[in-house]
Amino acid sequence: MFKKILIANRGEIAVRVVRACREMEIAAVAVYSDADRAALHVQLADEAVAIGPAPAVESYLDMERIIRAAHGTGAEAIHPGYGFLAENADFARLCEKERVVFIGPRSNALELVGDKVRARQTMEKAGVPIIPGMKSIPDTMAEFEAAARALGYPVIVKASAGGGGKGMRIVAEEKELIPALEAGRREAKSAFGDESVYLEKYLDEPRHIEFQVLADNSGHTVHLFERECSIQRRHQKIVEETPSPALDDALRSKMGETAVRVMKAAGYNNAGTVEFLLDKDRNFYFLEVNARLQVEHPVTELVTGVDLVRQQILAAAGEPLTLKQSALLQRGHAIECRIYAEDPLNRFLPSPGKILFLREPRGPGVRCDSGIYGGWNVPIDYDPILAKLIVWAETRELARRRMAAALDDYIVLGIRTTIGFLKDVVQHPEFKAGRLSTAFIPKHFEGWQGMAKDEEILRLARTAAAFAEFDRAERGTAAPGRGSRKSEASPWTTSGRWRIGGA
Amino acid sequence: MDFEYLIEGQVRRIALVKKGAIYVVRDGDVVFEADIRRISEHEVMMIVGGRSYPVSFARDGDRTFVFLEGREFVLRPPGEDAGGFHRGEEKALGEGLVIKAPMPGKVIKIPVAEGDEVRKNQTLIIVEAMKMENEIKSAIEGVVKKVFVKVGELVDSEKMLIELELKKE
Numbered sequence: 001m002f003k004k005i006l007i008a009n010r011g012e013i014a015v016r017v018v019r020a021c022r023e024m025e026i027a028a029v030a031v032y033s034d035a036d037r038a039a040l041h042v043q044l045a046d047e048a049v050a051i052g053p054a055p056a057v058e059s060y061l062d063m064e065r066i067i068r069a070a071h072g073t074g075a076e077a078i079h080p081g082y083g084f085l086a087e088n089a090d091f092a093r094l095c096e097k098e099r100v101v102f103i104g105p106r107s108n109a110l111e112l113v114g115d116k117v118r119a120r121q122t123m124e125k126a127g128v129p130i131i132p133g134m135k136s137i138p139d140t141m142a143e144f145e146a147a148a149r150a151l152g153y154p155v156i157v158k159a160s161a162g163g164g165g166k167g168m169r170i171v172a173e174e175k176e177l178i179p180a181l182e183a184g185r186r187e188a189k190s191a192f193g194d195e196s197v198y199l200e201k202y203l204d205e206p207r208h209i210e211f212q213v214l215a216d217n218s219g220h221t222v223h224l225f226e227r228e229c230s231i232q233r234r235h236q237k238i239v240e241e242t243p244s245p246a247l248d249d250a251l252r253s254k255m256g257e258t259a260v261r262v263m264k265a266a267g268y269n270n271a272g273t274v275e276f277l278l279d280k281d282r283n284f285y286f287l288e289v290n291a292r293l294q295v296e297h298p299v300t301e302l303v304t305g306v307d308l309v310r311q312q313i314l315a316a317a318g319e320p321l322t323l324k325q326s327a328l329l330q331r332g333h334a335i336e337c338r339i340y341a342e343d344p345l346n347r348f349l350p351s352p353g354k355i356l357f358l359r360e361p362r363g364p365g366v367r368c369d370s371g372i373y374g375g376w377n378v379p380i381d382y383d384p385i386l387a388k389l390i391v392w393a394e395t396r397e398l399a400r401r402r403m404a405a406a407l408d409d410y411i412v413l414g415i416r417t418t419i420g421f422l423k424d425v426v427q428h429p430e431f432k433a434g435r436l437s438t439a440f441i442p443k444h445f446e447g448w449q450g451m452a453k454d455e456e457i458l459r460l461a462r463t464a465a466a467f468a469e470f471d472r473a474e475r476g477t478a479a480p481g482r483g484s485r486k487s488e489a490s491p492w493t494t495s496g497r498w499r500i501g502g503a
Numbered sequence: 504m505d506f507e508y509l510i511e512g513q514v515r516r517i518a519l520v521k522k523g524a525i526y527v528v529r530d531g532d533v534v535f536e537a538d539i540r541r542i543s544e545h546e547v548m549m550i551v552g553g554r555s556y557p558v559s560f561a562r563d564g565d566r567t568f569v570f571l572e573g574r575e576f577v578l579r580p581p582g583e584d585a586g587g588f589h590r591g592e593e594k595a596l597g598e599g600l601v602i603k604a605p606m607p608g609k610v611i612k613i614p615v616a617e618g619d620e621v622r623k624n625q626t627l628i629i630v631e632a633m634k635m636e637n638e639i640k641s642a643i644e645g646v647v648k649k650v651f652v653k654v655g656e657l658v659d660s661e662k663m664l665i666e667l668e669l670k671k672e
Contacts, residue, residue, distance in 0.1 A: 341633065349606040350633035356561030356568065357545040380608055380657070384633040408573035413545070413561040420575065451574060453511055459530045461569040461576040462517045464547060464558040466506040467526065467539050468567065470519050473504065 001317050002026050002077045002101070006049075006070045007041070009081030010060060012371035012387055013293070014041035017079045020309035029073045031066060033059035035379040040371050047073055054381045060084045063091050070100050077101035077316055079309075083383065086292040087114055103316040105291050109268045113289035119266070123286045126265035128258055131277070131285045133200035141178055147199050148177055156202040157181055159188035166191040170202050205437035206277040207246050208232065209284070211259035212300045214311050215269045216321035223256040224304045225330050227273075227296055230436040231425060233348070238418070238441075239425055240296035241335040242303050245396060245434030246278060255284055262286060271297075271312045295388065298369060299334035302392040333399040334392045337407065337426070341384040343416035345450055352380040356414030361406040365392040365399075378415060386417065396434065400426055420451060507581050508567075514581040600648075602639055602665040604658040608632030613654055613665075619647045620670065627665050630658065645669050 006029040007017045014030060018041060021028040030045030035054035042048045049069040052059035059065070061084055070078055078100055080086040086104065089111040095102035104110065113119050124130050134147050137160060148155045148171070157180050159167030167188035169180035181197060189195040207230045215221040228244035229237040247255070259274035266289065273294050275287040297308045306323065315321065342348040358374040370387035372378065378386065391406055393399040407423045425431060428444055437443075505518045518529040526537045538550040542557075549556045559570040567578045612629040615621060621641045630637050649666040652658060 349637060350635050352607050352632055356563060357559055380632040382633065411559050411570045413559060413568040413570060414563055457572050457574065458510060460556055460571055462508055462510060462515055462530060463528050463537055464560055464569050465508060465567045465578045466517050466519050467547060468560050469506060470504050471541060
């Protein structure tokens with residue numbers, strides 16, 4: 001087993017990996033940019049190496065500096081977390097060349113699943129269902145009509161130069177097809193200078209369902225069931241759960257077997273996730289492979305009892321996978337909410353800055369994977385994810401209530417967060433009923449204005465603010481020091497502080 | 504002692520009088536007694552009408568953040584403009600003549616210069632934070648009177664960025 005691992009990441013995921021290392025009695029090396037000198041992951045790690053200025057391209061994305069930090073500290077392996085270099089095949093290859101173990105899939109598997117077109121072709125060949133669509137651009141409208149009929153309406157017109165929804169048109173029936181193609185071509189032409197469009201089957205309000213997979217280096221592969229991640233804002237997942245309210249045992253095992261087949265076709269090792277879309281008729285289609293530890297991995301950990309980070313480290317060290325598919329079970333229900341430094345009342349604009357007061361919720365079945373602390377200055381340079389709140393309970397409804405209560409106890413003062421918004425999401429009747437889809441947020445939360453104002457509560461808020469000022473004024477100018485002066489008299493602080501290493 | 508706050512868009516006056524261990528609170532026309540104890544630098548415990556409320560608070564400049572009953576409030580002294588942008592729009596429109604930063608961030612582009620004429624909806628400045636770009640567009644047809652910031656500069660929320668003036672007829 002490794003003696004030392006370098007974590008090429010920051011924030012809550014770096015903290016998560018440090019914790020796994022500590023429990024496995026492996027030394028953890030943190031890396032940090034200038035903006036993260038005081039970050040939680042740096043505090044908790046055994047060693048810390050500065051890797052450059054705040055911009056990620058000059059620090060967390062700088063492969064050479066990270067490799068140098070690994071060599072300099074004698075780390076035998078690198079855990080990339082998610083984001084940054086996690087799915088970068090060049091980095092995986094560099095690690096292989098530099099004889100540092102990359103905790104993730106081997107570079108050729110990473111390359112295959114990273115190329116969306118190649119991955120789709122490989123999966124289609126392996127008999128995995130993909131979203132049906134045209135494979136070439138036809139010349140005549142008659143060919144489009146025939147293709148649309150074969151796919152079955154509704155279909156979607158997509159620009160082959162693609163991106164940003166430009167040129168996209170949803171077509172519900174045949175008489176709308178030709179006008180939609182013409183409009184799509186015009187839009188594609190002006191957006192990309194290329195008027196080619198093609199048709200794909202349109203999935204109306206699909207669910208996003210993904211399967212967690214683990215594979216060792218010799219190809220023994222198991223899945224750890226699904227996660228439903230349909231609750232998304234601008235294609236970003238915000239609430240995830242498992243089991244999915246949409247699956248029954250038959251569909252679950254069929255999708256799970258497919259996920260394992262996908263990973264075997266890709267020659268995949270280590271932890272990975274196979275993403276599917278599930279339509280209203282319960283047909284599922286392969287979307288892509290996420291070749292890393294996912295943000296939402298904790299919900300799987302809570303219902304299966306498997307520590308995924310530990311499994312990643314074991315697999316990377318060449319240990320055979322000891323988990324048997326038939327022995328894996330889902331027990332109870334888990335939900336995760338992602339806590340972002342964004343202002344839901346102001347177009348979800350980022351809200352970096354200093355956290356003046358923090359209290360994270362706790363209680364039975366409550367887990368908080370966090371990268372922050374009271375007094376931490378959330379930098380402007382990175383992703384707005386602050387923490388993840390994850391709950392477990394025997395049933396979905398109990399887990400949902402536990403989540404609502406835990407969100408109520410989650411206090412972050414000084415910066416804006418998405419906590420209040422998430423509270424309304426999990427309390428929504430459609431969420432309660434498990435009627436989820438990727439259209440959930442735009443459909444139910446367009447123009448969200450925050451929770452109802454209660455005059456009584458506003459009055460108490462004013463009272464508390466007034467008390468704080470009153471109290472400060474009453475304690476006079478010397479007041480801020482009064483409490484601390486008393487503690488300075490403690491014998492523990494008069495003998496001077498301990499110093500280590502004589503620095 | 505009297506206090507005045509802007510909270511949820513309303514200005515309210517509140518008075519506190521200490522009576523032994525109890526505070527008599529007059530909030531608008533409502534008078535009530537509150538038993539308030541400080542627990543820590545950022546926490547108090549209130550008992551009002553037999554109900555107990557743990558409250559957390561923090562101050563940042565002249566803003567006070569208060570958290571109670573699972574909700575957070577921001578209180579400010581009255582007379583302050585709480586924000587210079589519209590809510591719920593994809594792209595912010597600078598409101599009026601002085602464009603302020605909608606969030607803390609870094610100025611990454613200023614496609615206009617002092618003296619330039621601008622159209623309505625023309626991009627004036629782009630501020631970036633946390634990998635999200637926020638493009639601020641002109642709400643009016645006018646002339647750029649002053650640019651207060653440079654590309655690469657870090658700005659705080661509500662920092663003045665650009666001043667416009669109406670085009671003279």
